[in-house]
Amino acid sequence: MRFIVCVKEVPESIDVKIDLKTNKLQEEGISTTLNPFDQFILEEALKLKKNEDEIIAISIGTPQTKKVLMKCLALGADKAILLSDNVFIGSDSFATAYTLSKVINKIGDFDIIFCGQQTVDGNTAQVGPELAAQLKIPQVTYVESVEKFEGKKLLVKSQTDDGFKIVESQIPVLLAGIPPSSFTPSLPPLRNIIAAQDKPCIIWNFENLDGPKDKYGSVGSLIQITKVYYPPPREKGIMIVEEPITAVEKLIELLTKDKVI
Amino acid sequence: MLGKAKELANELSQDICAVIIGSEIRKFCNVLSTFGANKIYIAEDGALKEYNTEIYTSILTKIILKHKPNILLFPATKIGRDLAPRVASTLKLGLAADCIKLTIQNGKLLMTRPVYGDNILADIICPNTRPQMATIRAKMMEKAEPKQNESAEVIKEPVNINVDSFKTIVKEKKKTSIPGVKSIDEADIIISGGRGVGSKETFKIIEELADVLNAAVGASRTAVEAGWKPKSCQVGQSGTTVSPKIYIACGISGTTQHLVGMKGSDVIIAINKDPEAPIFEVANYGIVGDLKEVVPLLTKALKEKKI
Ligand SMILES: Cc1cc2nc3c(=O)[nH]c(=O)nc-3n(C[C@H](O)[C@H](O)[C@H](O)COP(=O)(O)OP(=O)(O)OC[C@H]3O[C@@H](n4cnc5c(N)ncnc54)[C@H](O)[C@@H]3O)c2cc1C
Ligand SMILES: Nc1ncnc2c1ncn2[C@@H]1O[C@H](COP(=O)(O)O)[C@@H](O)[C@H]1O
Numbered sequence: 001m002r003f004i005v006c007v008k009e010v011p012e013s014i015d016v017k018i019d020l021k022t023n024k025l026q027e028e029g030i031s032t033t034l035n036p037f038d039q040f041i042l043e044e045a046l047k048l049k050k051n052e053d054e055i056i057a058i059s060i061g062t063p064q065t066k067k068v069l070m071k072c073l074a075l076g077a078d079k080a081i082l083l084s085d086n087v088f089i090g091s092d093s094f095a096t097a098y099t100l101s102k103v104i105n106k107i108g109d110f111d112i113i114f115c116g117q118q119t120v121d122g123n124t125a126q127v128g129p130e131l132a133a134q135l136k137i138p139q140v141t142y143v144e145s146v147e148k149f150e151g152k153k154l155l156v157k158s159q160t161d162d163g164f165k166i167v168e169s170q171i172p173v174l175l176a177g178i179p180p181s182s183f184t185p186s187l188p189p190l191r192n193i194i195a196a197q198d199k200p201c202i203i204w205n206f207e208n209l210d211g212p213k214d215k216y217g218s219v220g221s222l223i224q225i226t227k228v229y230y231p232p233p234r235e236k237g238i239m240i241v242e243e244p245i246t247a248v249e250k251l252i253e254l255l256t257k258d259k260v261i
Numbered sequence: 262m263l264g265k266a267k268e269l270a271n272e273l274s275q276d277i278c279a280v281i282i283g284s285e286i287r288k289f290c291n292v293l294s295t296f297g298a299n300k301i302y303i304a305e306d307g308a309l310k311e312y313n314t315e316i317y318t319s320i321l322t323k324i325i326l327k328h329k330p331n332i333l334l335f336p337a338t339k340i341g342r343d344l345a346p347r348v349a350s351t352l353k354l355g356l357a358a359d360c361i362k363l364t365i366q367n368g369k370l371l372m373t374r375p376v377y378g379d380n381i382l383a384d385i386i387c388p389n390t391r392p393q394m395a396t397i398r399a400k401m402m403e404k405a406e407p408k409q410n411e412s413a414e415v416i417k418e419p420v421n422i423n424v425d426s427f428k429t430i431v432k433e434k435k436k437t438s439i440p441g442v443k444s445i446d447e448a449d450i451i452i453s454g455g456r457g458v459g460s461k462e463t464f465k466i467i468e469e470l471a472d473v474l475n476a477a478v479g480a481s482r483t484a485v486e487a488g489w490k491p492k493s494c495q496v497g498q499s500g501t502t503v504s505p506k507i508y509i510a511c512g513i514s515g516t517t518q519h520l521v522g523m524k525g526s527d528v529i530i531a532i533n534k535d536p537e538a539p540i541f542e543v544a545n546y547g548i549v550g551d552l553k554e555v556v557p558l559l560t561k562a563l564k565e566k567k568i
Contacts, residue, residue, distance in 0.1 A: 130349065224385065226385065231379065238546050242550075260528050261563075
């Protein structure tokens with residue numbers, strides 16, 4: 001079996017700032033990490049992996065994205081591929097999915113594609129389903145766990161708007177994963193971090209993929225961001241520091257005065 | 262969603278069309294008409310009872326190609342966020358996720374959505390592809406005024422389904438939300454409890470307050486992890502994003518992962534014994550105190566006030 005896990009490098013803190021001179025997001029100098037949703041789904045993939053199986057982690061990013069791919073290798077992936085090229089800059093979810101589909105087609109046969117449900121920065125939750133559509137394979141999103149994998153059939157538990165469902169799927173399939181509340185990301189032990197140095201981490205650029213240049217990056221994107229800005233600040237709130245009974249009275253008075261209730 | 266669609270359609274002098282896919286769905290036509298739909302495309306079949314990404318995509322893409330809408334909106338629910346990108350990618354259309362504001366600018370749809378939690382907003386347009394697509398947080402938009410005696414034109418769409426070709430099948434489905442108990446994504450008021458509540462038993466006081474206000478009960482991830490509340494109650498980054506009229510956070514510290522899920526609420530009230538808790542930074546009203554004392558008093562006071 002071959003499993004492919006799509007991972008993204010994201011800022012460690014989502015408290016990012018806008019550069020008021022360029023009106024762009026300040027991306028330099030902030031510390032980054034593996035998108036937690038991607039780490040979760042990678043760990044699900046690792047649970048399914050038997051000896052003869054191969055797990056490949058792929059990411060589109062900058063040269064420094066190698067860091068998160070090394071983490072994937074330390075966590076247990078067998079091989080990593082980094083796509084890094086100025087041509088890919090400014091991709092929307094459609095162009096990102098297109099690029100990933102080209103990489104995956106180049107890798108060749110696969111059985112399951114794993115994505116995070118969403119990233120903590122862009123948070124579109126679109127790359128997974130858009131990729132599945134481009135690869136023409138079924139998808140299951142909001143996957144909380146893989147319950148069973150036998151032969152060519154997979155049973156997964158996935159969240160719904162009012163609970164959960166158990167879905168049976170054929171392979172190949174794309175799973176987009178969201179951690180259940182019990183999930184804590186594991187830290188790879190030092191010896192695995194060292195061993196990861198010997199695993200292949202390949203770097204590809206635009207030249208390594210087929211497909212016309214105008215399908216990639218901002219040129220290949222279908223949406224355009226016209227402006228980024230801070231939301232209007234919430235009005236400064238009123239703090240009530242009183243004995244409970246007085247505090248409650250005061251709150252109700254304020255809520256009534258402000259017509260909240 | 263119809264409220265928003267109506268506003269946009271009026272500005273562009275276009276029709277409001279609704280699409281319904283499923284089984285036994287005719288009954289929804291009435292309410293869709295009342296809320297302003299001019300046309301309703303209906304794809305009905307017993308085999309469509311259970312949502313299935315592939316088959317719903319195939320039906321919807323055919324409807325889009327046939328009727329060529331200018332704008333296509335989906336609710337940013339789990340189904341909406343599963344279906345919309347699949348449809349968009351199949352037809353090579355641009356799509357903006359989880360929008361909180363939609364306006365028309367120079368004849369085009371301007372979509373505003375939060376990124377990086379709700380710390381930053383981005384304005385997005387779809388310059389070249391039609392329909393312009395968005396999933397939207399419907400709760401954040403004004404509801405349409407219902408009008409009786411309106412009747413939309415109902416157009417039946419052909420459905421061709423071969424159940425044997427389904428590559429995914431739902432084997433089992435379970436609601437973790439308890440029937441009769443309000444779910445957090447539909448409630449106008451949410452009372453949420455966090456680690457500060459301390460135990461499953463103490464959650465009773467949160468539930469009693471919710472009862473009085475006809476509110477839903479929410480929880481932080483810590484409270485869900487502790488098993489005090491089911492996952493369907495979880496508000497935040499890996500739970501549900503909510504934007505009720507009133508959000509009352511009890512014993513919740515207000516980490517960014519929690520805040521992103523509730524910062525869009527109209528009015529936020531926080532009860533926490535730590536005056537430095539970050540939740541107070543977003544709260545309109547904050548009570549510094551022990552929730553075990555404050556919440557029951559609040560319940561009692563509101564009961565007496567008969568709200
Ligand atoms: C990838 C990822 C996703 C996450 N997703 C979510 C998510 O979706 N939703 C979510 O909520 N969290 C999420 N978290 C977890 C989040 O980081 C916090 O751990 C969690 O929100 C904290 O919950 P809490 O506020 O209940 O607990 P704490 O942070 O422990 O806060 C408890 C608060 O209660 C107060 N308190 C204690 N006793 C009392 C009392 N008697 N009366 C009044 N106040 C009292 C304390 O002062 C404190 O401020 C996520 C984390 C990660 C890494
Ligand atoms: N640049 C990228 N490289 C590899 N995978 C990505 C990239 N961007 C998004 N993904 C995958 O798509 C998922 C959803 O991302 P998004 O749609 O951006 O919220 C992520 O969790 C990843 O699995």
